[in-house]
Amino acid sequence: MVAHVLSLKLRLLANGFKRSVGQLIGVIIGGLYALGMITMLTLAVWFAADEIPFQGEIFTLIGSAVVLGWAIIPPLLTGVDLTLEPSRFVQFGIPEKTLGPALVLAGFISIPAVLTVVGLLGASLMWRSDAGALMLGLLAAVATAVMAILLCQYLVIMATALRAKRRFRELTFALLFLLLVGLGPIMASVFSAAESMGDWIHPLSTVLGYTPLGAFAAVPGAYASALYGQMAIHLALGAAYLGGLYFLLARATAKAAITPPPQQRAATAKGLGFFKLLPATPTGAVAARALTYWFKDPRYAVGVLIVPVLPLLFWFTGSQSGNYTMMYLMGPLIGILLGFSISADISYDNTAFALHALTGISGRADRAGRVLSCFLIAIIPVLAAAILPGLIAGELWRIPGDLGLSLAALFVALGVSSVSSARYTYAVPLPGDNPMKTPPGSGMRMALTQLGIMLTMGLLLIPVLIPYTIGWFQHSQVLGFITLGAGLVLGTGLVLGGIALGGKWYEKRTPELMQSVMLNK
Template sequence: MVARLFRLRVALAGGLFRGSFFRAARVALLLVIALGVAAVLPFAVSWFTTPGPLRSVLDVLVGSVILAAAFLVPLFDSRRNLVPRQFAQFPAGSGSVATSLLVTTVFSYSFLALLAWLVAMWFARPEWHAAGGVAALALVLAAIFAIVAVRFSSGLSQVIVGERYAGGVRLTGGVLCIAFLPLLVFVIAESFRSDTNQVLVDAAGALGWTPFGAAFAAVSDSLAGDSSTAMLRLAIVGGATLLLAICWYAIVGRSLRTIERPRDLLSARRGLGWFERFPAKPAPVIAARQLTYWQRDPRYRIALIALPIAPIAIVAAFLVAGADVTLAAALPLPIFMLLLGWSQHNDIAMDSTAIWEHVASGIKGWADRAGRLAPALMFGIPAAVIGSSITVTFMGDWRVLPAVIGMNVGVLCIATGVASVFSALMPYPATRPGDSPFVQPQWSGSGSGASQTVSMAVALVLSVAPVWVSAVAIADPSFLGNIWALAFGLGFGLIVLLGGVAIGGKIFDRQGPEILAVTQIFD
């Protein structure tokens, strides 16, 4: 089986050069550049640093980033990896298929680039030779961990995601990559601004106890004479590799015993915008329709344009009053997250021309609630992560980033969860499609003021908890305090969000005709 897969790998590698001469030359040039960059990277670090703590810190950081990429990239994009299910018809057991795929991974251009980087590390770090077998073992374990991580991540993605949701997962990965770019820029800028490089030292200290950076930190420990710590770090890498390998064999066994649900080939899937990126189920279809509204409906565009005005005005008032710059920098984003989530409190009325379909077809209330919140969450969560990085930049202390992210994401989830309840509990007529976004219908029932006031008050009260916990962590920026603030903000916000979807769904199921009557009153 290994020999057969090896021949297949050779054919796939050579297939990149098929086609015109210019295409083959372009592929060859890109491969040479990739291998050259991988081989030059360790020497580039040596040119700008001298043997010592700073070089060790940079080695841990660079190694952690590379191994983390080997683990994370296949989770979001596994198109170039062989699928275990493709070998279900071969007369071989799941163990043989898993071992063959694992072994033949070494014959890939990505592993060749990794190998070039690891070999260059050995020659660019002559001080590592004093560590003896620890340095060599660390590089070998790093290579094995990368191979197993790639196989595990790609296999997990192919089993859980499959082709049906692959496009959405790739989009999510791209959004997350963009979201963390400001953090990377901030860390680099802070490291150059600081004489002690404390940002890099603290980051390397944390990553050195993860499977991504432990192998490279072990070399530094061995050179410093701390053999027990070095062995403990190598054990972390080996244990993580073993755990991922066991999971990989389990994934291959499940892949060979199951098949992916086939798509309906008779249904048209092209030219449908957001609908072709979501599966044909109630909640995803409603989410696709809401995303289409946000993209085309001027009522939603006006709201999105108006949302940043309130945080800017509040911050300006605080600065005029002489408030601390740190407080002024931390305020805009949670206010924006609160208003973004709260703006969905009457989203059901904005959809007045289509809500009858939900009631008439018997769609579950939770599906209606969850689908309507998708645009706010898909836009708000990346904005919260990106905005938190920018907020921390102005605050000047990178250690509070987890607390700031937990606060902002928690407030967003709380506001959307509350809005999910009140859009079904206290709806009121909204601007009809095609009318001016600034026109508000008048009616004699419980007006918009009561719904807006009560929903905002509930969202504010529930947001006190994550804001308070994060404020305490920001005031005393310890590592454990900030991690607790991040976990509490995410956990509490998720509980409120899921609770809001469940409660709002029950209300929708029970009061569907009444909701329909309110939203249709002027149609």
């Protein structure tokens, strides 16, 4: 049975590449890129092994980072494809003692797992000048990879019941997004606070060496430093952690294989919500429905979360360099990013787009409603980001220009998105999926479509960028007001034109749009 489950995992992995040529190409390119990076780093470690300071501490940090990455990212990415998820074996009645170990071993059959093992083995070559430490380093690399993958499997199974709760999915996505965005500033602050590398690397690696994250990775460093008692402690702790983790995982896997997966509960609503606040017209109805998405659909969360994150990132960058110029570009960036969000509105609708197709709503009303909902969400952040930096800095002359460019960016993004979403659709995460999930085979098409939309926005903003840039260098308030006027005129015209042109394309292509979103299921 174990061999059969492993062969099934291999067959599923191979068949996954046959679903789409684009997916196969993407996997090949990504795999070669990752393998090339690992090879380059391995060669660098090999040739510079004798010159690497704090070898033991660095290897402990590398191992801990790998285990932590496997423990955080896959469990939080609720859209991870688990081809052999234990709950899928509920109806087969396979004995727990057989199925549990088989599924645990099947978790090691994946490209990320193989790359993890290869990368850690390459890192262990920093001990090449010491045969004993090198042997322990190779064994520690394999043991650390096993620890990482087992911990990942266990946490994914434990999170299965929570995935049925929409609030949990939204919260985990928000935490992961903020973690990824803020990781750079956090690490930079830690490094800058320490006067030297030894001030932070030694105490941090010492603590991690006694945890499941770095217990095995700390063994070769202790051996190379002749701390044999400490090495024995790390070995004992690592073995205890690994044994306990395998016991918990086998038990959780066996239990999940006989327990039906939890059912996701449909969201409940009270009252009419935004439908009560907006006009009882086709445009108002579309806007109310879209606003509901903005507040309840986590796939729109990226656009919303970027609003408070951008000022923090730009302020942190300015505090490090002493140059706060980027703070003045928050308004245009927020406007473009929020306006760009509706370019995937129809794709996000998925089968719910049938409501628009069957009711025969006009293209102009559909486009206008979606624009109105995004405008109501974006206008306050855009105005604040355009006015506050100049006001706080006491440079009042720049406020009209910043305001003009920010409003133009928002309006241009809304106009272009109104046209593009009626003409081009691409596969997006399905309702209920993790917002960061990329549907198979859609990466290249999505990237090219989004790149084309962004380039179009940039070209259309040139008439506003010219007086804005000149006014920036000349500190001219007059040119700022010219930028404001040009931004309002150009932006308003493009929004109205985008609604009209997008509405015509929408009406001509409603059947094709319905077919495309059905194919993205």
